[in-house]
Amino acid sequence: MSKKIQEKAKTNSKETPSSKIDMVFEKQNYMLTGLAFAVVVLGFLLMWGGKEDIYSFRRITLAPIVVIAGFLIGVFAIMYKPKNTNGAD
Numbered sequence: 001m002s003k004k005i006q007e008k009a010k011t012n013s014k015e016t017p018s019s020k021i022d023m024v025f026e027k028q029n030y031m032l033t034g035l036a037f038a039v040v041v042l043g044f045l046l047m048w049g050g051k052e053d054i055y056s057f058r059r060i061t062l063a064p065i066v067v068i069a070g071f072l073i074g075v076f077a078i079m080y081k082p083k084n085t086n087g088a089d
Contacts, residue, residue, distance in 0.1 A: 032077030036070050043067030 025033075043066035047059055 026082045028082050029077050029080055032080060033074060036074035036077055039070030039073055040067055041070075043070055 043063050046063035046066060049059065053059075
């Protein structure tokens with residue numbers, strides 16, 4: 001290899017310290033995912049309990065609705081694409 005090619009290969013392989021890592025999701029996606037996880041956990045906590053009143057409204061109706069809402073929030077968090085505020089695409 002000639003010296004020019006070696007020098008060019010070295011300069012191309014160096015990363016600049018200010019290079020930005022592209023993330024798959026934005027901050028809003030991670031916040032929505034955390035919210036979804038918290039809602040699902042809340043739904044399971046509503047289902048949890050001892051032997052008292054196993055057929056209560058809270059366990060049979062409310063808790064499954066809360067868990068499904070948490071899963072829907074999770075799907076939305078994955079699909080959500082924040083608007084680009086800097087004008088570049």
